[in-house]
Amino acid sequence: MKKYLYTDIGRLRLLAFLEGVSLLLLVFIAVPIKYYYDNPALVKAIGPAHGVLFLLFVVNALKISVDYRWKLKTTLMVLVACVVPFGTFYIDSNLLKKMHREQLK
Structure with missing residues (x-):
């Protein structure tokens, strides 16, 4: 777990995981409870x-894209992934894990 906190990309990976899990909780637990049990x-x-x-x-993601001089395509892929459900x-x-490994070397 500590390896995620030492680097910028590691922290971005951790945020990606937490954002994805929060969406799962929201879509598959909180929203059904809101509508089936009328409890928001x-x-x-x-x-x-x-x-x-x-x-x-x-x-x-924007900060890291500037700091690490990501190509526009890479930055757009990461930003679009956070808009697409479960894209994080x-x-x-497919991308951040490889970057993180290289950064840890």
Whole structure:
């Protein structure tokens, strides 16, 4: 776990995971409870948390893209991934993981 906190890309990977999990919780647990049981409490709790994680991911992705001089294509791929449902899991496993390994060397 510590390896994620030592590097910028590691922290971005951690944010990607947390943002993806928060979306899963929101879509598959909180929203059904809201509509089936008429109880919006979980949506009111998880929704803002997901929004904050989303914004943190976007801001950090932009910062890292400038710091590491990513190509425009790479930056756009990462930013589009956070808009597409569960795209953060995809971008982490196919792009960020490789970058993180290289950064740890």
